[in-house]
Amino acid sequence: MKHFIWFAVCSLSVACASAAEFHVSPNGSDENPATAAAPVKSLEKARDLARAARKLKPEEPINILLQPGIYMLRKTVEFTKDDSGTESAPLTIRAWNDPRSPNDWPKLVGGIVVSDWKKSDFTGNASSGGGQVHEADLKPLAIDRKFRQIYLNGTRQIWARYPNYDPALPYSGGWAYVDGKRPPMYTDIEGERTDTVVMRAEDQRRWSRPTDGEVCIFPRYNWWNRIEKIQHFDPATRTITLDRKMQYAARGEDRYAVFGMKEELDAPGEWCQDVEAQKLYFLPPRTLGGSVVTVPTVDTILNFTGASNVVLRGLEFTCAEARSVGLTNCERIVVEKSLIHDLGYFSGAGISIRGGRDCAVRGCNLWNLGGHGVEIYAGDKVKMEKCNHVVDNCYIHHVGQFNRHGIGLMLSSCGAILSHNLIHDMPRCGVFYGGVLNTLEYNRIRHCNLEMEDTGCTYGGGWTGGWTTIRYNHCTDSIGLNNHGKFFVFAWGIYLDESGCGFDVYGNIVERCQVGAMHLHNARENHIYNNIFAENACSDPNLERFGTTHQISLQGWTDDPNGVFLGDREPKMVKDYDRLVENPEWKKMRGMAVPPKETILPDGTVMRGNRVERNIFYYPCQPKSRYVRVSNCNLEANIFDHNTVWNGGAEPILTGRQGTGKVQADLTQNIPNRQFPAATEEQLKRDPNQTAAQGWYWYHKQFADVKSEVVADDEGRPTLRIPAAHNPEMKYIKYACVRSEPFPVEPGKDYRLSFGLLTKDASEAMTARLVSENGGLWRAFGSQSFRPQDGRRTECQIAFHYPAKGEDNYDERLGKLNIQFEFCSKTGTAEIGNLTLEEVLPASEWEAWQQAGADVHSIVADPMFVDAEHGDFRLKPESPALKQGFEPLPLDKIGPYEDGARVTWPIREAEGVREHPEWLRSVPIGEG
Structure with missing residues (x-):
């Protein structure tokens, strides 16, 4: 593919001897000639020198070489089309390998060091122990805007909060709960306000300036959180009024925390800012002697607009309000072999790609981010114009630290490619795929949905969302945390939601996902084949709100005039459909021959065209789990066949289907x-x-x-x-x-x-x-x-x-x-x-299932893995699954790989819930 070829050319050009070079060092001077011995000080100066050189010799590669050290940036460094290279002569901004310090990196910090700390007269909450609170004057630093993160020696500290963060229960603990009893989640309440939060009596607080604070809350549905400013607080009614309305109302027992109040500064590691007085208060977890405290001063560290043919290589980014690198309407820009960590607030991302085409993020490590890991919003769905952006061979973990809907890889794109990435410890999905014609392949995704429910390791859909290939991924340990404070609920491996159409899902391994391997919510025309679904679904039905767990689920809509489809979704779908089919190529796409107005089947159901074939369903550890759950699913219009099903053989295969014999x-x-x-x-x-x-x-x-x-x-x-x-x-x-x-x-x-x-x-x-x-x-x-x-x-x-x-x-x-x-x-x-x-x-439930026309040619048999207990899912030569048409998977190609563009190898995986299962303890409502 063209973009992979260009990336290889870029890597070669990095070392090109004929390139013009401009050196930068934190210890340099912008009066210097930008040589290795006499570097300039600022990246802006090097950029300007590179622009001038490009005008003189447009076909000559240019290298901006950052010498090791810490670059403190008070403002974003902007790049435009004037900084563009060519395909054969790109602009490269990379680390200079100083032979005197081969292990040192150039670190770009989007902030400023706060020093001159002194013990404060303000002692915080009495429980803090008094004079441990330190304060710093921000006036000499000219910092007069509100920030929401500070870093101690590069590690994000805790914004003062009530209740306090609980390191022993980092996901289920440390929350207060909205006053009142929880109404049914899906019941609408007329006149319900979406801009208020009512505190319980035991959570009553005394705040001198409530409008300094912000509320982090998971309103109504446990699908995402919001962080909203406080407009007003009425202590008499314990009612917090938010600065703006939320999408959903805060209901009884929804969990929340309040950030940023000076009175809540009471635990080691907490801080708060007095914007009016330009003061920063900090209760350090240890003495500050020799430590460095930084606060962000930029939203984006490096920002590219309309630029092309640029390579960023071997850089470290940290401390920014939003993102390390922003690419807007850019072409052929590569970010590779870089470290991106400890930055970003709610709406941020490690790297943001908007518009443009043929850009890539590869071989990078991204962690401890406030929002998404990498986000891509690009391509034209209506015109079927692919963006061809690539995220390859990256290691992404512990994102979404403010935005709990923060995703490892967030897509709303046409034609993006996500490959060979390792993603783990996510508050929600590892990959969220909106848009069409995307490819997810060879990714290793584990331990997701640590703070959300009704989700998967991968998630996407929508009536005009899909036509995406999901292949050769290994998804495991989709956990799920519900809004009752209980873990291990309502989380699948692969989730096709809201009529998602035209997906090809094949060659994947889905393992140990809590409710089941896969869920199709009214999804249409999807082909699911040649997958291994192993040891999914917990055998304890009390761990799943909606009853018995299952290996795969198909849940459809009907033509009930008051139901979801006719009552809400159809008008929106008609609008999207009509917009797409203006392009006649869309009518050729699988599932688009039937418009929304004609999709209802004779039995009143809507789901159609799904094929579940030649898969292996293996669950001896959960033998009483259902093989399948179907609801409003016509088995003539949705096909199951040629699958190999095995639950150990001691228990019958359960399908929830009733049938009879002679x-x-x-x-x-x-x-x-x-x-x-x-x-x-x-x-x-x-x-x-x-x-x-x-x-x-x-x-x-x-x-x-x-x-x-x-x-x-x-x-x-x-x-x-x-x-x-x-x-x-x-x-x-x-x-x-x-x-x-x-x-x-x-x-x-x-x-x-x-x-x-x-x-x-x-x-x-x-x-x-x-x-x-x-x-x-x-x-x-x-x-x-x-x-x-x-x-x-x-x-x-x-x-x-x-x-x-x-x-x-x-x-x-x-x-x-x-x-x-x-x-x-x-x-x-x-x-x-x-x-x-x-x-x-x-008749057994399996026989009844077959009597209904499903899995007629499927078998109940041990697929004969080499060693499933220890994760070896290769098939023995005599496996009956091979006779069903199952094709062996390229197991050795899944996940990251050694490469010159990989920032670290081998990858040392960070600790998370895999290493600390004690973090996954449920906290009943009111005990957080």
């Missing part, structure tokens, strides 16, 4: 009034719950004016027609529901109930079940929902086991059963008829 007896005659004889006028008058059919009753009739009918089907058989009705005030059954008279069945056996169903103009499904009601017990068996094509009579079946004494789910109050049909729709009618009941042999 018929043992026809028990249809046991169903009372199965042919729906018409009720008499006397019966209707005598019992208000009586329907139009004898022996069939409204279930606690809550709709006085709703009337049923007995009508004939197209073969002349009687059916019971019921209209839709809805009463939201009812506690349990809120829709029109009819039931039969009770009848006995023999315990300890399996049964199948069959019936015909015809719906017209229905907005939702019909739920069928058999129920035992006795002595306060209400227990349903075989409950299942059906959504036939409108106006088309469909034969439906439900299966169930009726437990005998000593079996699971047995209760001594169990007795006769009645059949119930609940029409869960607000519009239309439903007709029920042709009832049959049979005693059958049981």
Whole structure:
């Protein structure tokens, strides 16, 4: 590919003997000639000299050589198109290898040293021990703007906060909680304010200047946090009013902390700033003698706008409000073999690429960042113009230290390539991929989602987001922390969200991810094949809010007029779709032949075109986890096949599917009034719950004016027609529901109930079940929902086991059963008829899954890894997965590699939750 070729040319040009050279040193002088012996002092001076040289000899490479030392920058160094090189003669800004100090780096610090510390009369909170607080006067440094980070010997210190940071519980501890009880997350509350936070009584504080502070909070959904300035604080009501509205309201029990109050300066390592008095207060963790304190003075250290053909190599960046390097509308700029760390606030990133094309970040280490690691916002989705930006062979860890939605690699791009990176210890995802036509390959991503839920190691989607290749990545240990303070919840390995379309997901290893390997949320037309999904999903269902864990999940939308799709998403999707298909090339893309207005299937579901084939699902350590969870997913429109599934063999493969084997007896005659004889006028008058059919009753009739009918089907058989009705005030059954008279069945056996169903103009499904009601017990068996094509009579079946004494789910109050049909729709009618009941042999959930048309050619068998317990996922030659068409993976190519552009080799991985599992302790609400 062209960009890889150019990067190689750049690396060669770095050492080109014919290049013009300009030397820079912190000890130089801008009056010097910029030679090795007499360097200039400032990078700006070297830049200007390079510009002049370029005008004289435009085809000659130019090197700006930074000698070892610390470069303190009071303002951003700007580069423009005037600083551009050519493809064969780039501008290179790199470290000069001083033979006298071969291990020293040029370090670019986007800040200033604060010195002249003295012990302060202000002692902070009494618990701090008094005179340990130090203060410095910022007036001589001309620092009059607010900053949100300081560094002690290069390490970020703690902005004074309440509650205090808890190093023993760095993720779940150290939080206060909004007053009140938490309402259901997905319930909207009319009139809810999004700019207030109400403190609990035990958290009442006395602040002399509340507007100095800012609130870090995870509002409502636990998807991201906000940090907002305080506009006002009312101590009487304990209400903090924020400077601006948030996207979501702060609700009861949401976690938060308050930053920047002088009164909260009470723990070693904390600091605060008095902007008006231009004072900095610091309670150092140790004596300040010999230490260096720096504060940021620039947002961006090096900023490139419209420049091209530039190489940055062998540099160290630290201490900046936002980012080390910004690239805006640039072409062919490479940042390589560099260290980027300890910088950036909420909206920052280690490196930011916006617009442009063919830029690269490679071989760099990035860590301890306030926002993202590398962010890319580039390319033109509508025109399908790829940016071809590359992030390759980088090591990224511990980002998102202010922005908890800070991502290792953040994409909103067309045609970016992320390859061979190592990413770990992320507050949310390792990679977030918005946009289209991107490639994620050969990355090693682990220990993600330490502060978020409903996410994955990789995450992306959107109706017009996708057409991205995710291949040969190794994703492990997606943890998940929910808004109740509990770890190990609601986090997958690979997550395709919000109708993400056209993804090719193959050759990946997904291992030890908490809820499951992969989740598709109404995703469409995605091909998922030749992956290894190993030891995912915890076996303890209490660790996952939504029930049993699973290896893979497909959750779709429906045509419910009040549901997510028609109620909110479709209008937005139509707008995006219409914008894209102005380019006729988009209509050729997989999934774009069906516009949003035509995507609803006959059964009312939306998800379609997904293929899950030739994968290995291996989970002996979680044998009771479900293999698959599907919801609103048509198995004719979404294909599972040729997979190898193995849970150790001691437990059945669970799918949540019900099915039956051979018929043992026809028990249809046991169903009372199965042919729906018409009720008499006397019966209707005598019992208000009586329907139009004898022996069939409204279930606690809550709709006085709703009337049923007995009508004939197209073969002349009687059916019971019921209209839709809805009463939201009812506690349990809120829709029109009819039931039969009770009848006995023999315990300890399996049964199948069959019936015909015809719906017209229905907005939702019909739920069928058999129920035992006795002595306060209400227990349903075989409950299942059906959504036939409108106006088309469909034969439906439900299966169930009726437990005998000593079996699971047995209760001594169990007795006769009645059949119930609940029409869960607000519009239309439903007709029920042709009832049959049979005693059958049981079918396993796996057999039932195959009966439904899924995994018909798949096998349950040990894939025969070489040593899965120790992470060796090579297959033995006799592996049955190979016969299913599985192709071995290039395991030795995943992750970073040794290269001249790699800043360190071998990589020594930083400590995190892998080394400190004690950090992953849940903290119940109120104990933080």
